[in-house]
Amino acid sequence: MKHCVIKLHNITKTYGSGESAVTAIKEASFKIFSGETVALLGASGSGKTTLITMIGCITQPSSGQLSLNETMVYNEKWLINDTRKLRRERIGFIFQSHNLIPFLNVRENVTLVPLLNGVSDANANTKASQLLDYLGVGDKLDKFPSQLSGGQSQRVAIARSLANNPQIILADEPTAALDGERALSVMQLLRKLAHEQEVAIIVVTHDERMLPLFDRILRVDDGVVIEEVH
Numbered sequence: 001m002k003h004c005v006i007k008l009h010n011i012t013k014t015y016g017s018g019e020s021a022v023t024a025i026k027e028a029s030f031k032i033f034s035g036e037t038v039a040l041l042g043a044s045g046s047g048k049t050t051l052i053t054m055i056g057c058i059t060q061p062s063s064g065q066l067s068l069n070e071t072m073v074y075n076e077k078w079l080i081n082d083t084r085k086l087r088r089e090r091i092g093f094i095f096q097s098h099n100l101i102p103f104l105n106v107r108e109n110v111t112l113v114p115l116l117n118g119v120s121d122a123n124a125n126t127k128a129s130q131l132l133d134y135l136g137v138g139d140k141l142d143k144f145p146s147q148l149s150g151g152q153s154q155r156v157a158i159a160r161s162l163a164n165n166p167q168i169i170l171a172d173e174p175t176a177a178l179d180g181e182r183a184l185s186v187m188q189l190l191r192k193l194a195h196e197q198e199v200a201i202i203v204v205t206h207d208e209r210m211l212p213l214f215d216r217i218l219r220v221d222d223g224v225v226i227e228e229v230h
Ligand SMILES: Nc1ncnc2c1ncn2[C@@H]1O[C@H](COP(=O)(O)OP(=O)(O)O)[C@@H](O)[C@H]1O
Pocket: 015, 016, 022, 023, 024, 042, 043, 044, 045, 046, 047, 048, 049, 050, 051
């Protein structure tokens, strides 16, 4: 059964105030369902990072309502005390650069968040091994980030973002650092995950070749979010 994982109603974000105020997102309203892969397109400065970080409860909206998994988390103010905990438990982030922790090995990078969430060592390790195998880097458990190629690091970062079984994955240009072929295979993998594990995925991308891999396309044009026919 598909359910509504992300719902925005008139979400607006204004940075600063008075003369210098910049409205980065203007009254965005849309829903995203479990299992959907959504591309977020738009020129530089159009508001994509602002939008994705509000959905991830990193950036506080200025007004509107935001619900995640049918729970309202923002209604003119945060309705949850601990946005960090919510993020850790429900949301996987993939950034443009992989952001792996250099002094932890691959296994430790992937198990860190589950361990913080109270998962046992044994369970966290089993899950990490499964994910890394699934992503084709199962033989890198004991390597450090500096010993991996760009593509391998990004796969580890994806494994890490999935380790807490998130219902939502938010990716800000996840394949920018990869060559065309690797970028495509990472995106195919995200799509497979979304469909098999009923995860909702939003990906900021500039790569037109990726677009056929998405179920829906949202375009941000100077802060206005528009659904594009595909
Ligand atoms: N922390 C901030 N403080 C002030 N203005 C910001 C901040 N972050 C982004 N902006 C402004 O908001 C607009 C949208 O930025 P952003 O969401 O980063 O766009 P994109 O990710 O599409 O490039 C831009 O005009 C940018 O300058």
